[in-house]
Amino acid sequence: MAPRVNPILEALSTRYKTLKKLTALDAKSPEVAEMIAHFTSAALDFLSSCQRIPLVSRVPEKTYFSFAKAGKKPKLSRAVNDNLFDADSAKRNLDNLLEGTLDRIQLPERTRLLYTIAISYCCAADLLKTGDQKTPATFFECLIGHFFARAFGVNHRTQVDVLQLEDENTTLPTDFIYDLGPAKPKFHVPVKTSTRERVIQVFAHQRVLDGVHGFGKFKGILVCLAETKLDHTSREVVEICVPRQWNLYYRFIAVMHRFYYFDVPKKYEALTTGDPPMAVVPFATFFDEVKDLAAGH
Amino acid sequence: MAPRVNPILEALSTRYKTLKKLTALDAKSPEVAEMIAHFTSAALDFLSSCQRIPLVSRVPEKTYFSFAKAGKKPKLSRAVNDNLFDADSAKRNLDNLLEGTLDRIQLPERTRLLYTIAISYCCAADLLKTGDQKTPATFFECLIGHFFARAFGVNHRTQVDVLQLEDENTTLPTDFIYDLGPAKPKFHVPVKTSTRERVIQVFAHQRVLDGVHGFGKFKGILVCLAETKLDHTSREVVEICVPRQWNLYYRFIAVMHRFYYFDVPKKYEALTTGDPPMAVVPFATFFDEVKDLAAGH
Numbered sequence: 335m336a337p338r339v340n341p342i343l344e345a346l347s348t349r350y351k352t353l354k355k356l357t358a359l360d361a362k363s364p365e366v367a368e369m370i371a372h373f374t375s376a377a378l379d380f381l382s383s384c385q386r387i388p389l390v391s392r393v394p395e396k397t398y399f400s401f402a403k404a405g406k407k408p409k410l411s412r413a414v415n416d417n418l419f420d421a422d423s424a425k426r427n428l429d430n431l432l433e434g435t436l437d438r439i440q441l442p443e444r445t446r447l448l449y450t451i452a453i454s455y456c457c458a459a460d461l462l463k464t465g466d467q468k469t470p471a472t473f474f475e476c477l478i479g480h481f482f483a484r485a486f487g488v489n490h491r492t493q494v495d496v497l498q499l500e501d502e503n504t505t506l507p508t509d510f511i512y513d514l515g516p517a518k519p520k521f522h523v524p525v526k527t528s529t530r531e532r533v534i535q536v537f538a539h540q541r542v543l544d545g546v547h548g549f550g551k552f553k554g555i556l557v558c559l560a561e562t563k564l565d566h567t568s569r570e571v572v573e574i575c576v577p578r579q580w581n582l583y584y585r586f587i588a589v590m591h592r593f594y595y596f597d598v599p600k601k602y603e604a605l606t607t608g609d610p611p612m613a614v615v616p617f618a619t620f621f622d623e624v625k626d627l628a629a630g631h
Numbered sequence: 632m633a634p635r636v637n638p639i640l641e642a643l644s645t646r647y648k649t650l651k652k653l654t655a656l657d658a659k660s661p662e663v664a665e666m667i668a669h670f671t672s673a674a675l676d677f678l679s680s681c682q683r684i685p686l687v688s689r690v691p692e693k694t695y696f697s698f699a700k701a702g703k704k705p706k707l708s709r710a711v712n713d714n715l716f717d718a719d720s721a722k723r724n725l726d727n728l729l730e731g732t733l734d735r736i737q738l739p740e741r742t743r744l745l746y747t748i749a750i751s752y753c754c755a756a757d758l759l760k761t762g763d764q765k766t767p768a769t770f771f772e773c774l775i776g777h778f779f780a781r782a783f784g785v786n787h788r789t790q791v792d793v794l795q796l797e798d799e800n801t802t803l804p805t806d807f808i809y810d811l812g813p814a815k816p817k818f819h820v821p822v823k824t825s826t827r828e829r830v831i832q833v834f835a836h837q838r839v840l841d842g843v844h845g846f847g848k849f850k851g852i853l854v855c856l857a858e859t860k861l862d863h864t865s866r867e868v869v870e871i872c873v874p875r876q877w878n879l880y881y882r883f884i885a886v887m888h889r890f891y892y893f894d895v896p897k898k899y900e901a902l903t904t905g906d907p908p909m910a911v912v913p914f915a916t917f918f919d920e921v922k923d924l925a926a927g928h
Contacts, residue, residue: 538834538835
């Protein structure tokens with residue numbers, strides 16, 4: 335098929351600032367859901383006109399491909415998990431995003447839907463933008479910001495008060511913070527498209543919150559898209575994982591309550607039966623357990 | 632003066648891999664000192680043919696300039712502290728680097744000498760290389776690796792054994808580790824050309840070492856070139872500092888024994904009289920206190 339640049343999507347790739355602003359204003363609002371659905375539809379339309387280039391997967395039991403605009407030297411999108419990407423299902427179920435009824439979809443299909451929403455915009459941005467890694471990260475933050483705010487019924491903050499003996503106000507800049515109210519659970523939610531070796535920051539921020547406010551006051555929940563890395567020359571896909579470091583960080587820096595992934599890395603999945611066990615699960619399960627989380631479990 | 636590209640330096644900018652290899656082999660060796668001196672001389676020669684472009688300093692009481700190859704759109708090097716850069720003194724005193732007698736130079740001149748050695752190669756690399764930030768960082772690591780190994784009489788390692796109840800060998804990858812022997816001090820020495828908001832990694836690694844081996848077993852010493860940031864369009868220089876976060880990280884993640892800077896940032900200097908006080912000092916003082924450090928003080 336001949337390459338076809340979607341002019342709508344090129345506009346969208348600049349409109350992400352509006353999405354960012356709306357999310358900061360009221361992440362749980364229907365306007366944010368609509369904009370995410372709109373972005374996803376446009377991205378899927380654009381991607382349907384792209385080629386799918388098979389990749390050499392170095393990850394056991396996983397198959398990956400890249401989207402590419404046709405041409406002599408096709409530019410590749412990030413790696414897409416073949417088993418999780420499902421454009422038809424995403425288009426069919428996008429209304430559940432708007433209506434906030436994602437929990438009604440069966441877990442396997444919900445996992446594919448969420449992955450497809452998250453990765454489509456990122457891939458479209460990979461192909462249409464040059465050298466701007468901020469756009470996909472911002473979209474991903476808005477997406478997670480919306481899901482959490484809508485599920486918990488409160489918007490996020492991005493700083494925490496730090497108690498002081500002396501009379502000075504100190505605040506700690508953080509990722510998303512959800513405070514469900516007095517004597518109710520509070521959550522510290524770092525959001526990353528990938529963590530790699532930077533994951534130590536996540537544990538360290540949790541450690542500061544534990545130190546400042548006491549253990550268990552803020553529960554740490556990491557939300558991450560994937561840990562894949564694509565070598566654009568050899569077209570090999572690997573997952574960059576440091577499970578032994580995770581074990582050390584968990585034992586010696588801070589305990590994290592959940593690690594949600596849209597594409598759960600094999601080596602981190604194994605940590606669920608490690609010592610101590612760490613809760614590394616597909617993000618789709620969030621919608622099943624959000625009531626338990628809100629109840630402090 | 633007409634611009635003149637130094638062909639020797641262009642060769643040197645690829646020869647840094649040899650320096651890296653020699654440092655990994657035996658950082659305290661005379662060969663490493665010779666190579667650093669050689670690199671510095673070549674860099675100073677090259678920079679003497681460059682223009683000095685005044686910068687707009689937004690840092691109180693500090694003046695900065697950039698080196699630039701003459702031309703219509705001159706490419707700027709990183710910001711250079713005018714009071715600390717002293718090419719004549721550096722050429723005159725380079726023998727003290729070779730002979731390991733830096734402690735014989737008076738502190739103010741030693742501070743300028745060390746700053747000039749560290750910044751010259753970085754500036755030359757800024758102007759001669761494109762988009763390769765790894766080279767200056769590698770040179771800086773080799774420089775610090777040499778100073779510490781020579782002063783302590785032992786080479787660094789870059790991993791630490793982690794004790795386990797079960798029968799498995801786990802190691803933690805780290806920055807430089809110096810082990811002065813059984814029942815003698817051990818040091819954890821992260822080396823960065825700048826830290827910015829990534830400094831939390833330094834405290835978090837220290838925390839893991841404190842947790843694994845107990846408090847005080849490994850003393851943390853950060854070595855950093857500067858925290859300046861140059862806006863290449865407006866030519867403004869700022870220091871990116873987060874002193875309130877440093878205070879929180881120090882109190883709630885881990886205590887660091889020293890913070891050495893080649894160009895001490897104003898806002899971190901103020902932490903020396905903070906609560907708790909943090910030892911932020913010019914790197915030149917290392918040569919005065921290395922015996923105390925080695926004795927466990």
